[in-house]
Every structure is written in C-alpha cells, then in structure tokens.
Amino acid sequence: MLSTKFSKMTKEEIDRKWWEIGDFFRRNSLWMLMYCTGCCAIELPPAMTSAYDMERLGMGPMATPRQADVLLVTGYLSLKTLRRLIYTYEQMSEPKYVVGFGSCTINGGVYHDSHAVINQLNQYIPVDVYVAGCMPNTEAVMNGFVDLMDLIKSKKANGWKDYHERYDWYLANQKAALGEVRVHDEFHE
Amino acid sequence: MIYSIIFGVGVALFGFVLQTSIAGINRKVVARVQKRYGPRWYQEFLDIFKLLSKRSVTHGWIFDFGIIMALGGIIGTAMFMPITQDLIAFANYDNFFIFVYLIAVGSLGMAMSASGSGNPLASIGVMRALTTMLAYEVPFMIVVLTIIKITGTSSVTGIVQFQQLAGNNWFIIALPLGGIVGVMALMGMVGKKPFETYVAPAEIASGPMVEYGGKQLGMLFIMHEITVFIEVSLFVHLFLGGADNILIFIVKYFAVYTTINIISSVYARFKIDQVVMFFYKWPLIMAVTQAFVAIYLGWVI
Numbered sequence: 001m002l003s004t005k006f007s008k009m010t011k012e013e014i015d016r017k018w019w020e021i022g023d024f025f026r027r028n029s030l031w032m033l034m035y036c037t038g039c040c041a042i043e044l045p046p047a048m049t050s051a052y053d054m055e056r057l058g059m060g061p062m063a064t065p066r067q068a069d070v071l072l073v074t075g076y077l078s079l080k081t082l083r084r085l086i087y088t089y090e091q092m093s094e095p096k097y098v099v100g101f102g103s104c105t106i107n108g109g110v111y112h113d114s115h116a117v118i119n120q121l122n123q124y125i126p127v128d129v130y131v132a133g134c135m136p137n138t139e140a141v142m143n144g145f146v147d148l149m150d151l152i153k154s155k156k157a158n159g160w161k162d163y164h165e166r167y168d169w170y171l172a173n174q175k176a177a178l179g180e181v182r183v184h185d186e187f188h189e
Numbered sequence: 190m191i192y193s194i195i196f197g198v199g200v201a202l203f204g205f206v207l208q209t210s211i212a213g214i215n216r217k218v219v220a221r222v223q224k225r226y227g228p229r230w231y232q233e234f235l236d237i238f239k240l241l242s243k244r245s246v247t248h249g250w251i252f253d254f255g256i257i258m259a260l261g262g263i264i265g266t267a268m269f270m271p272i273t274q275d276l277i278a279f280a281n282y283d284n285f286f287i288f289v290y291l292i293a294v295g296s297l298g299m300a301m302s303a304s305g306s307g308n309p310l311a312s313i314g315v316m317r318a319l320t321t322m323l324a325y326e327v328p329f330m331i332v333v334l335t336i337i338k339i340t341g342t343s344s345v346t347g348i349v350q351f352q353q354l355a356g357n358n359w360f361i362i363a364l365p366l367g368g369i370v371g372v373m374a375l376m377g378m379v380g381k382k383p384f385e386t387y388v389a390p391a392e393i394a395s396g397p398m399v400e401y402g403g404k405q406l407g408m409l410f411i412m413h414e415i416t417v418f419i420e421v422s423l424f425v426h427l428f429l430g431g432a433d434n435i436l437i438f439i440v441k442y443f444a445v446y447t448t449i450n451i452i453s454s455v456y457a458r459f460k461i462d463q464v465v466m467f468f469y470k471w472p473l474i475m476a477v478t479q480a481f482v483a484i485y486l487g488w489v490i
Contacts, residue, residue, distance in 0.1 A: 022239075049225070050224040053227075055226075058235060063390040064402075069243075
C-alpha cells in the first residue's frame with residue numbers, strides 16, 4: 001500500500017518531500033554568523049543571554065562562515081567591509097539566509113549621505129529579512145528571527161537561489177560600488 | 190562473526206543515540222546554570238540532521254577521505270565497547286589497549302582531513318589537540334596501569350568483574366586520588382571547558398573544524414558524539430564498577446557526563462601552555478602518589 005503510494009510519486013514530488021523535511025531541520029536549527037559592522041550588534045548579547053535566550057529557538061553563534069546558516073549584517077557597511085561581506089557570504093554553505101539589521105541596511109539610515117557607506121544592502125547580496133529601527137530593540141530582533149523561520153517554512157526564504165539566478169545583476173552592482181570585487185591583498189593570495 | 194559485527198554496529202548506534210540525547214539534556218542543564226530556558230532536548234539531533242541536509246564544498250579528496258576515515262575508525266572503536274558484562278559484541282576483545290590504539294585512528298583521520306583543508310587555524314587546532322592529548326594521557330595512563338596492576342587484567346570487563354566481586358568497591362572510592370585524576374583527564378579527553386583550548390571558537394575559530402560545513406561537519410559531529418560515548422563509558426567501566434544492566438549503565442553515564450558538564454560550565458578556558466603545565470603538575474603528582482601508595486604500600490581502601 002505504502003510502496004504503491006510512493007511509486008506513483010514523480011521524482012519532483014519526492015524531491016519536494018525531502019526538501020520539506022530538510023526545511024523542518026533547517027528552520028529549527030539556525031546557526032548565526034554575526035558580522036558585527038555597526039551599532040545594532042549591541043542588541044545581540046541580550047538576545048543570546050538569559051534575557052531573551054535565543055537558544056530555545058535552536059539558534060546559536062558559530063565561529064566561521066562555512067558552519068553558519070544565517071548571516072547577520074548588523075548596521076552600516078562601508079565599502080571596505082562590503083567586500084569582506086561578499087567574500088563571507090559566498091563562503092557560506094547553501095541554503096543560506098541573510099538578516100539585515102537597522103535602518104542603515106535598508107536605506108542608509110543616518111549615514112545615507114556619506115561617501116564611504118552603501119545605502120541599500122539588497123543591491124549587493126540578497127536579504128531575506130529586514131529588522132527595522134535605529135536601533136531595533138531586542139523584541140524586534142527576536143521577532144525577525146521568528147519571521148525568518150516562518151519564511152523558511154512557507155518556502156519564501158529564497159535569497160540564495162535568487163543570488164544564483166540574478167548573479168549578473170548583483171555582480172554589476174557590486175562592481176559599480178567597489179570597482180573590482182576580488183582584489184589581491186595579503187589576506188587573499 | 191556476522192552476528193558480532195551487526196551487534197557491534199548496534200553498539201555504536203546505541204552510543205550515538207544515547208550520547209546525543211544526553212548532550213541535548215545537558216545543554217538544558219547548562220542553560221539553567223546560566224538562568225536561561227535552554228533548547229529542546231532533541232536539539233542536537235536537529236543540528237546533526239540539518240548539517241547532513243546542507244550542501245557543502247570540498248577542499249580536495251584528502252579532506253573528504255579523512256572525515257570518512259575518522260568516522261569509520263570511531264565506529265570501529267565503539268564496536269568493541271562493552272555496555273554491560275554480557276552485552277558485548279566481541280567477547281574477550283575488550284582489552285583497554287585496544288581502545289587506546291583504535292581511538293587514535295579517529296583523531297588521525299580528523300587531523301589529516303583538517304590539514305587537507307589548508308587553513309592555518311585548522312593546523313593550529315590539530316597541534317593543540319595533540320598537545321592536550323600528550324598532557325592528559327600521562328597521568329591517566331599511570332592511574333589506569335595502577336588499576337591493571339591491582340586487578341591483574343587489562344580486559345575492561347575483567348576490571349568491571351573485579352570491582353563487582355569486591356562488593357561494588359569502585360576504583361573511584363578505592364583509589365580516591367586516582368579517581369580525581371580520572372575525572373580531570375576525562376574532562377581533557379572530552380574537551381570540556383578548562384581544557385577546551387583546541388576548539389576555542391573565539392580565538393582560533395573552532396580549531397580543526399574551521400573549514401567544515403554541511404555534510405562534512407555533520408559527520409564530524411556524529412564522530413564527536415561517538416568519541417564522547419567511548420571515553421565516558423570507559424570511565425564508567427574503569428572507575429565506577431561498570432553496570433549489571435543497561436539501565437544502571439545509562440544512569441551512571443548520565444551522572445558522569447552531567448557532572449563534568451556542570452564543572453565545565455563555571456570555568457573559563459586555559460591557554461595551551463597552562464593546560465600542559467596543569468596536567469604535568471597536580472594530576473601527575475597525584476597519579477604517581479596513588480600508584481606508589483597502591484602498588485608498593487598496598488593501601489587500597
């Protein structure tokens with residue numbers, strides 16, 4: 001009975017079922033890579049420690065991009081850090097998600113007219129969830145993580161696929177801001 | 190023979206499930222120490238299966254092969270582990286030195302694979318892991334050799350039988366100094382807080398694991414859980430008199446792992462030279478004193 005039910009499923013349906021099972025594990029165990037560029041990073045210690053305790057959602061800090069699932073961009077990005085952010089994002093293993101913190105990643109915030117920072121983060125890497133505020137309070141940060149879990153559940157957290165499909169567009173934006181994305185310096189020989 | 194091999198793989202699987210569940214419960218225990226609520230008790234399973242469901246990159250075949258060698262070596266070691274006196278896959282092959290030799294296959298595989306990634310932090314982590322091993326092995330081996338001298342056998346079930354025939358005279362009580370050394374060496378083996386130097390997430394970015402992601406990291410996690418199972422059950426058998434049935438084994442195992450976890454949750458990390466100096470100072474003195482007292486003076490409680 002069970003075997004006939006499975007044999008009727010096409011390969012796409014079986015793949016989709018496996019993907020749904022994987023999504024269950026992925027949304028219940030989100031490991032973060034904290035790219036603490038700006039002042040919004042100060043909201044993460046209360047979210048991690050006993051005040052809000054994000055470990056009960058299965059989240060935790062990780063040491064390297066390879067191990068992490070979520071990239072947290074906490075605040076403004078200068079052009080120098082944007083290049084490192086792109087390296088970091090491309091090193092993460094897929095599926096990967098990005099959460100942008102604060103007004104600075106949405107439209108530049110208080111630094112919108114500075115020559116040294118970028119204004120919209122999602123021109124350069126795909127962002128799944130924004131947490132608005134300058135700075136957002138910790139409830140908003142926790143709410144953003146729960147929103148990300150809901151997006152993964154409803155299969156809408158597809159930023160990493162978008163980065164594959166529209167890579168030319170992202171690369172053009174990155175080049176317009178940075179000139180050359182990959183530079184040879186003493187760290188990346 | 191076939192039956193023994195299947196049974197041995199079953200022991201390794203039992204060890205994985207047991208250690209992963211108890212590690213999850215222990216994350217809750219540590220969270221309560223820090224006044225947090227803590228994750229679900231099956232969070233460790235979710236983490237491992239999530240890692241296995243992710244895509245990952247490779248850094249060359251030696252990077253992949255080393256992981257498989259480490260996981261296979263550790264499963265091979267766990268196959269020889271007795272759970273109780275009767276529940277053992279390969280009877281008469283549970284010699285203590287078999288575990289000492291075979292557990293090195295796992296460590297060497299991981300060292301090979303980490304070096305294959307080419308990341309300097311991984312090399313530093315592997316070097317620190319080997320240095321830590323050199324530090325805790327010396328006092329631990331002196332205590333275990335004392336136990337082997339007293340019991341006259343190096344078989345793990347033989348040592349368990351000796352303790353039970355002596356009226357549950359566990360070696361952690363009979364050799365009190367040696368028991369303390371055993372707990373400290375176990376914390377070094379399992380990689381708990383004061384001796385966590387070779388992982389050190391904030392310092393060398395989790396050491397040997399720095400380049401792993403996705404499936405390789407998941408296999409490394411499975412390997413780590415089975416390694417901890419082997420080390421903690423060796424402690425249960427050598428120092429706590431083993432177990433008559435599987436329930437007592439689980440209770441003793443849980444007690445040992447929770448104790449070292451609570452101790453480790455209030456400590457900060459040593460530097461690598463502090464680890465070596467620590468193990469070569471007090472545990473070594475205690476171990477040598479214990480060996481002298483127990484073997485030459487014959488004072489065993």
